[in-house]
Amino acid sequence: MRSLFWFAVGIAGGFVAAHLVNKDPRGQEIFAQLDARIGEFTDRMTDAYHAQETRLSDIIDDAKAVTSSAADRVAGAVGDAMDAAGDAASAAKKTLTTSD
Numbered sequence: 001m002r003s004l005f006w007f008a009v010g011i012a013g014g015f016v017a018a019h020l021v022n023k024d025p026r027g028q029e030i031f032a033q034l035d036a037r038i039g040e041f042t043d044r045m046t047d048a049y050h051a052q053e054t055r056l057s058d059i060i061d062d063a064k065a066v067t068s069s070a071a072d073r074v075a076g077a078v079g080d081a082m083d084a085a086g087d088a089a090s091a092a093k094k095t096l097t098t099s100d
Contacts, residue, residue: 021027
């Protein structure tokens with residue numbers, strides 16, 4: 001409970017100090033520079049986030065294309081195997097019926 005009290009006192013003291021510094025023109029200049037740097041930092045972070053998002057989206061799109069291509073190949077192979085099995089069954093049936 002004591003640490004919570006000191007935490008609240010620290011926050012209140014920070015606000016009071018910021019208010020007093022902001023009254024001075026030099027303090028306003030410092031806050032303006034700080035605000036500009038924070039804005040620049042957030043802009044860079046936003047750009048980096050969007051670049052990473054685009055990169056991951058491209059990777060996911062490539063993975064979807066590869067998966068789709070592989071699925072099409074598997075479906076084609078299964079179809080060919082079924083056709084071959086059907087042909088073999090027909091040939092076996094013909095062989096059984098002609099040998100009787």
